[in-house]
Amino acid sequence: MAQQLPPDPAALSGIIAFQGLPADVLDWLLQAGELRQYADGEILVQAGDPADVMIAVVAGTMQYYRLDNGRREPIFRIEAGYLSGVLPYSRLQVFRGQGVAVGNTKLFLLPRTQFPALEQVSPELVQRLVAVMSDRARDEVRGQERDDKLRALGKLSAGLAHELNNPAAAIARASAALNEALKKKPFLLTNLLAACPPAEAVAALLNYGGLPEAAPVRSALDRADCEDELADWLQAQGCPDGFALAPGLLDAGYTAATLTPLVASLPAPARPPALAWFESHLSALRLTHDIHEASQRISTLVGNVKTYSHMDRAGGRELLVVTSGLDSTLNIFDHALRQKNGKLIRTYSPDLPMVLGEAGQLNQVWTNLLDNAIDALPASGGVLTVQAVKEADGVCVSIIDNGSGIAPEVLAHMYEPFYTTKPAGEGSGLGLDIARRIVQEHGGQLEARSEPGRTELAVWLPGKVA
Numbered sequence: 030m031a032q033q034l035p036p037d038p039a040a041l042s043g044i045i046a047f048q049g050l051p052a053d054v055l056d057w058l059l060q061a062g063e064l065r066q067y068a069d070g071e072i073l074v075q076a077g078d079p080a081d082v083m084i085a086v087v088a089g090t091m092q093y094y095r096l097d098n099g100r101r102e103p104i105f106r107i108e109a110g111y112l113s114g115v116l117p118y119s120r121l122q123v124f125r126g127q128g129v130a131v132g133n134t135k136l137f138l139l140p141r142t143q144f145p146a147l148e149q150v151s152p153e154l155v156q157r158l159v160a161v162m163s164d165r166a167r168d169e170v171r172g173q174e175r176d177d178k179l180r181a182l183g184k185l186s187a188g189l190a191h192e193l194n195n196p197a198a199a200i201a202r203a204s205a206a207l208n209e210a211l212k213k214k215p216f217l218l219t220n221l222l223a224a225c226p227p228a229e230a231v232a233a234l235l236n237y238g239g240l241p242e243a244a245p246v247r248s249a250l251d252r253a254d255c256e257d258e259l260a261d262w263l264q265a266q267g268c269p270d271g272f273a274l275a276p277g278l279l280d281a282g283y284t285a286a287t288l289t290p291l292v293a294s295l296p297a298p299a300r301p302p303a304l305a306w307f308e309s310h311l312s313a314l315r316l317t318h319d320i321h322e323a324s325q326r327i328s329t330l331v332g333n334v335k336t337y338s339h340m341d342r343a344g345g346r347e348l349l350v351v352t353s354g355l356d357s358t359l360n361i362f363d364h365a366l367r368q369k370n371g372k373l374i375r376t377y378s379p380d381l382p383m384v385l386g387e388a389g390q391l392n393q394v395w396t397n398l399l400d401n402a403i404d405a406l407p408a409s410g411g412v413l414t415v416q417a418v419k420e421a422d423g424v425c426v427s428i429i430d431n432g433s434g435i436a437p438e439v440l441a442h443m444y445e446p447f448y449t450t451k452p453a454g455e456g457s458g459l460g461l462d463i464a465r466r467i468v469q470e471h472g473g474q475l476e477a478r479s480e481p482g483r484t485e486l487a488v489w490l491p492g493k494v495a
Contacts, residue, residue: 084114089134382492405432
């Protein structure tokens, strides 16, 4: 149990905010407040308790926890010499966490009711305490922004893993197939040379091979008919494995009509090994192309993450193209949008001015707004519309969903910190508050308009000339 201690002027000398104060001020503090001793593990403040006391840690440590479904999650520690609790001019009404003593802990407690008298006794100390409160508020805001971004990244991580796994698996499959194809090429070339084809025909074969820029798109039935036709032609050329060669040649865009000039100058015995080698050559080219495409997809995803997280640039503000950050964030949300079977419509004006901003912070705004919009999409027929237009010497970015809309009573409170309509553990209630504050810090405005079937969050940012 907490034990009240007698007044001890030496106890306050280690509190940083109290150092250098006149002796009469320290005496007043000891008379207006009280010293208490707590045992290790003893609860000092409880979440939900009225924030009616300033706390100075004289000795020991005060550990704060966030309570989440009965579990305690560490938030921060207050070491000896530092302050906690409510401070003059603070709007804190209740403690949002649980404070626990770490080791034998001694606290100095000054009731909030003594703050008016403190202003008369020591205006200097009040100024110091206000400065402490400002620093604490700034640190809390930074912590909220960091935590909110980490929550968003955590939510996106599963989708990113899926997006990266697909091209990685494609590379693994294509490289294994390419390895097998390259192993067969010496054997196929030996068979071709053994047929003693004319040198000019071999040269034509080597120069003829290549992949078309875009192979024709066929229906499954049409493709099956084309494969049968090509296989019949290959067998007519003497290829015993015509049905095995036909799919690879067809994938490369070749048909009986385009292959006929290729084999015209070859003697009949040389045609089967020539066509087998040619199909192997085209398959190797196609697999190399597939590997390149998959690796480019991975590079694009990594680039999107770098753009989104702002991790390849120095801090500070710079001239930005708003749509670049929008696109990188949309690409990261691609998996989440597909899971909702949603359709994306992008509309960007061609004459958008640049904005002066911090890319990482603006991407956090797009993340919060897009996350909410995708969550609100209906299970079927969902449409997410992202617009960026030039407007009133700036850029207006609108994120629109065709969900059920936001009720008027919710719309009135949606920017308030910790206000959320999501189930416990799914929303912090900080996303829109942080988004609006970031937009305001950039000199812009965030507005919401909603009706059944259409909710629009519009961000206006001032434009800058490059």
